[in-house]
Amino acid sequence: MADDLLKLMQQWLTQLNAQSMAPDDMAQWNLWQQAFAQMQPFTAADTPLQQAELIALLTRQSLEFTRFAEQILALLDKTESKAELSLILNQFHDHLRRLTHDWILQRWQLPEQLGALFKTHSFQDDLLLDNPFIHGLKSLLNSPALLGLNQRLQRQLQYGVDLLIEYEQALAEYSGHYTDINNAATLAFLHHIDSSEPAINSLGQLHDLWVESYEASYAVRIRSDGYRDAHGRISNAVMQIRLFLQELRNQQLQQLGIPSSDLIELLVERLNKQRKQIKQLQKEVTLLPELMTELTELRQRLDRFTSTTPGQDTPADTVDGQDRA
Amino acid sequence: MKGLELNPERIREELSAFQQRLQQSYQTLRELGTVDVGQTPRQLIFENDKTRLFYYAPEGASTLQTPVLICYALVNRPWIVDLQPDRSLLRELLGRGIPVYLIDWGTPDAGDRFLDLNDYINDYLDSCVQACCRHAGCAQVNLAGICQGGSFSLCYTALHPQRVKNLITLVTPVDFHTPDFTLSHLALKVDAALAVKTYGNIPGELLNDTYNSLMPMRLGVQKNLGMPAQLADPQKAMNFLRMERWIQDSPDQAGEAFRQFIEQFFQQNLLLKGEVKIGAAQVDLKRIGQPILNVYALQDHLVPPSSSRALKDATASRDYQELTVNAGHIGIFVSSRGLKLLPDAIADWLKQHD
Numbered sequence: 233m234a235d236d237l238l239k240l241m242q243q244w245l246t247q248l249n250a251q252s253m254a255p256d257d258m259a260q261w262n263l264w265q266q267a268f269a270q271m272q273p274f275t276a277a278d279t280p281l282q283q284a285e286l287i288a289l290l291t292r293q294s295l296e297f298t299r300f301a302e303q304i305l306a307l308l309d310k311t312e313s314k315a316e317l318s319l320i321l322n323q324f325h326d327h328l329r330r331l332t333h334d335w336i337l338q339r340w341q342l343p344e345q346l347g348a349l350f351k352t353h354s355f356q357d358d359l360l361l362d363n364p365f366i367h368g369l370k371s372l373l374n375s376p377a378l379l380g381l382n383q384r385l386q387r388q389l390q391y392g393v394d395l396l397i398e399y400e401q402a403l404a405e406y407s408g409h410y411t412d413i414n415n416a417a418t419l420a421f422l423h424h425i426d427s428s429e430p431a432i433n434s435l436g437q438l439h440d441l442w443v444e445s446y447e448a449s450y451a452v453r454i455r456s457d458g459y460r461d462a463h464g465r466i467s468n469a470v471m472q473i474r475l476f477l478q479e480l481r482n483q484q485l486q487q488l489g490i491p492s493s494d495l496i497e498l499l500v501e502r503l504n505k506q507r508k509q510i511k512q513l514q515k516e517v518t519l520l521p522e523l524m525t526e527l528t529e530l531r532q533r534l535d536r537f538t539s540t541t542p543g544q545d546t547p548a549d550t551v552d553g554q555d556r557a
Numbered sequence: 558m559k560g561l562e563l564n565p566e567r568i569r570e571e572l573s574a575f576q577q578r579l580q581q582s583y584q585t586l587r588e589l590g591t592v593d594v595g596q597t598p599r600q601l602i603f604e605n606d607k608t609r610l611f612y613y614a615p616e617g618a619s620t621l622q623t624p625v626l627i628c629y630a631l632v633n634r635p636w637i638v639d640l641q642p643d644r645s646l647l648r649e650l651l652g653r654g655i656p657v658y659l660i661d662w663g664t665p666d667a668g669d670r671f672l673d674l675n676d677y678i679n680d681y682l683d684s685c686v687q688a689c690c691r692h693a694g695c696a697q698v699n700l701a702g703i704c705q706g707g708s709f710s711l712c713y714t715a716l717h718p719q720r721v722k723n724l725i726t727l728v729t730p731v732d733f734h735t736p737d738f739t740l741s742h743l744a745l746k747v748d749a750a751l752a753v754k755t756y757g758n759i760p761g762e763l764l765n766d767t768y769n770s771l772m773p774m775r776l777g778v779q780k781n782l783g784m785p786a787q788l789a790d791p792q793k794a795m796n797f798l799r800m801e802r803w804i805q806d807s808p809d810q811a812g813e814a815f816r817q818f819i820e821q822f823f824q825q826n827l828l829l830k831g832e833v834k835i836g837a838a839q840v841d842l843k844r845i846g847q848p849i850l851n852v853y854a855l856q857d858h859l860v861p862p863s864s865s866r867a868l869k870d871a872t873a874s875r876d877y878q879e880l881t882v883n884a885g886h887i888g889i890f891v892s893s894r895g896l897k898l899l900p901d902a903i904a905d906w907l908k909q910h911d
Contacts, residue, residue, distance in 0.1 A: 261878030280803055284584040286784075293781040294579055302574045308565040319564065331778060339766060434571050435563075439782060443774040450773065455742060464746020471748070471755040478755070481596035497670065497757070511680065 300327045323427075326420055328442060332410055340466050341405060374439040388480065395473045404405055406462045409453060415450040417442070562597045566665040575785060581787035589791065592798045595636035599659070607663025608681040610688050613651055620904075621652030621911050623722045626698040627659045627687050628682060628713075630705035631814065632764060635661055637890050638703070641799055649900035655907065658689045658698075660706075666678035670757045672811035674712075675836035676820065681715050686720050689847045698720040699907055704728050704860060704886070706819070708828060709866075713834055715844045723910045724845065724874075725903065727852045727887055732867030734826045739771055740859055741823045749819035753812040762806030763805050771858055800891070827869060848876035848910045852899065854889040855881055878906065893905045 303323050424441050425432060432438055453459050481494035603610040627647075629635035638659070639647040645828050650657055664683070665672065689698050700721045702710025703773040707729025713723045733741045752759060769776045788794040826835045848870065853865035862881070869877055882889045889895040 280589075280806070282589060282592060282798060285587060286788075286798070286801065287583060287586055290579065290582060290788075291785055293778070293784075294575075297782060298572065299566060304563065305568055305572075307563055308563060321561075328671070328778070332773075335773065335777070340742070354600075401590060401871065426562045431560050431562040433562045433564055433567055435568055436571060438561075438563075441718070443779045446774045447772055451739075454739060455736070455772075460742055461746055463743050464748075467747045468751060471751050475751065475755040493757075496667070500668055501671050503668065508676075 296327070296331065297435075302325070303327075306434065321422070324438065324442070325414075328446075329414055332414060333407075336403075336407060336410060340406070340470055391475075392476055392480075395469070395476055399466075399469040399473055402462070402466040407467040409459050409462055413446070413449050413453050416453070417446040420449060421445040566736070574759055575577050578785035582688070582785045582789060582794070585724045585788055585791050585794045589794060590799065592795065594641065594799050594802060595639045595646060596642060597639050597651070602658075602692050603685060605667065605681055605684045606826075607669070608685065609661045609663065609679060610685045611661065612692060613653045613657040613659065615654045617654055619656050621656065621699070621907055623695055623697055623699050623907075623911060624656040624658055624689060625650065625691045625701050625792075625907070626686060626723075626791055627657060628702045628706040628710050629660060629662070629701060631677070632705060632807065634658055634803065634808070635703075637887060638804055640803065640891050641796065644652040644796075645795040646895065646896065646899060647884045648892050649896060650904065653900060653904040655904060656693065658685070658692075660685050662808075666760050666810040667757060668698045670753075670812045674821075677811075677814055678712050678835050679838075680715065680750075682709060683717065683720075686713070686717070690720070696720075699723045699725065699910075701727065701903075702729060703890075704730070708822060710820075711828065711842060711845065711872075712840045713849060715840045715842055716835065717839055717845065719843055720861075721847055723850070724905065725850045725852065725906075726858055726865070726868060728854055728860050728865065728889060729868070730849070730864045731871060732826065732829050732864050733823050735861060735863040735867070737861045738864050739861075740767070741768070744761075744823040746821055748820070749816045749824070752819075753816045756812070758812050759815045761799055761809050764810065765804065768859065770823050772839060781821045829867060840849040842871045845872040845875045846874055848878075849874045850878050850880060850906045852880045852882065852889070852902075854885055854895075855883045856888065857886040859886040874883075876910075 289381055300323065303321055307323065351393055353480075422444060428441075432441065454463075478493065482494045485492040597609040597613055599613050602612045610702060615793070627635065627638060629638075639645045641649060647657055658843070660682070662677070686698055686700070690696060697720055700710045700714060700723075700793065702708070702725070704727070708728040708731070710721075710724060710726060711731070714724050730738070730741075732738075732865055756763070787797045807897070821827045821833050825832075828840065828842070831839070831841045831843065851864045851868050853860070855862060857865075866879070869879070880898075882895050882898055884892045884895045889899065
């Protein structure tokens with residue numbers, strides 16, 4: 233399998249070098265995709281996990297980079313006009329904006345259960361915009377008892393919808409910061425290109441310049457109070473939804489008489505208290521022999537003291553005498 | 558756009574070179590075996606729940622009466638100080654005749670959800686200090702804390718000053734509210750109690766994402782696109798994989814300890830105010846009179862130098878010294894620049910204070 237893959241990659245390289253096909257020829261692109269597609273079984277079967285994961289990551293990134301490079305090539309081959317360079321930069325900007333967008337959605341994705349729910353609906357892409365599902369559900373829940381929902385469940389679902397709305401708004405606010413960061417980075421990027429001496433002539437340089445421009449804009453923005461608040465808001469919104477779903481699940485489990493995570497947590501908390509008590513007892517038990525030794529030594533010293541000073545009351549005698557009296 | 562002269566020929570060459578390196582990378586990754594880390598011989602001398610204490614014997618006779626005990630952070634794993642034979646701060650110290658003990662906190666599971674800072678500092682760390690003293694036949698240790706482990710070491714020294722002879726803090730956050738402390742700034746509005754209620758233990762993966770988000774393009778796109786250049790060569794690939802393995806090896810955080818650390822240290826900045834509570838005790842840094850060597854990295858994007866430098870006026874120590882290394886938070890331990898400077902500086906300072 234691995235040899236097949238490498239052969240396929242070699243074939244692609246040969247084609248690229250020989251320019252035997254037009255750069256925008258889809259066949260070339262398909263060949264490359266085919267090579268990447270073959271990577272998955274190859275990595276799973278032959279390679280240690282860490283390397284396999286790295287290969288998967290490399291594959292994803294390379295696919296993006298190659299696709300972008302080929303789009304640029306296609307544009308360059310079509311025209312020699314410098315005016316068209318703005319098109320190239322737009323391509324580049326779109327390419328990176330897509331990466332950023334994917335990153336945001338991946339980082340702040342909904343809990344698995346909700347994600348799965350939305351994926352079953354065709355409007356999944358509208359989630360951030362209009363979101364008919366949420367509106368529909370909300371209006372449904374606003375109609376009282378006719379639906380047969382008991383009040384508690386209705387209240388819970390209403391709360392769930394509120395959480396989803398908060399998530400949606402928080403994500404929109406958070407994404408807004410990234411739009412601003414991208415715009416500021418693009419301005420800086422264009423400025424750097426314009427003043428670049430000598431001129432930039434490779435995609436690698438272009439990438440590096442973008443990274444510099446982006447990180448500079450990003451560093452300024454994330455230190456702002458607005459970004460900090462948006463980051464806190466989206467973090468908390470995602471966690472609240474996750475917690476809400478967990479609590480719903482726990483209630484269902486409780487009704488069925490199955491131990492829930494709440495119950496397990498309670499047990500863990502009690503065990504932890506007992507663990508601390510046992511450790512404290514162990515410490516005290518460990519100290520006991522030392523205390524016993526000290527006590528024995530004290531007794532011996534007292535005996536010696538008593539035997540060398542006959543006729544004097546010892547503190548113990550006094551105590552005994554008082555007790556007897 | 559006068560500064561841009563893209564040429565199809567040049568891009569084809571670039572793409573071709575990229576793909577060739579990529580091809581070579583796949584080949585290399587396929588051929589590389591298991592990634593070895595932390596290879597320096599060691600001896601397990603003590604265990605307390607999941608916490609383990611390892612002893613590393615010095616090469617030849619010991620040059621110090623008091624051994625070094627390294628206290629690493631709860632985040633990530635301590636073997637960054639022993640990444641590989643030629644990039645090992647630990648091995649360098651042993652080579653200078655310094656006996657080293659290293660704490661491994663282990664990996665918390667669901668049963669550890671309620672472990673708190675009191676457990677980590679007054680039980681695990683304290684018992685390791687005592688085990689170290691018993692093993693080395695001494696009454697005190699030279700405590701070296703790294704990052705969060707440095708904050709723990711400060712707390713421990715303030716609470717148990719009689720057990721610490723000298724204190725070394727490495728890339729340690731002290732003032733959590735300096736203007737350039739981005740990580741702390743971002744943590745300010747995150748509800749730590751909600752996080753713990755939601756996740757129980759905090760997933761290590763979540764924390765890794767947070768660290769990466771501090772420089773998303775540099776640690777994402779740029780790093781990934783630069784990978785084929787690293788991976789094409791087997792030796793470089795192995796070094797890269799070791800580092801990656803360390804980055805990915807991020808244990809979950811015991812929930813309650815995480816909450817206390819975020820709230821007291823990050824959000825309320827109580828360490829510097831002398832108001833951190835560990836169990837029933839309050840941590841007053843002014844109780845620290847030990848000699849201190851404070852090491853920080855100039856390019857540290859996680860713990861900025863401004864945060865570490867706040868230690869200078871925070872304690873009662875009259876013997877305070879700083880060492881700056883022109884490296885990053887991790888580079889200080891694994892870069893040639895860091896390893897050229899750090900082992901000698903630490904060894905010399907310890908010998909002067911033994």
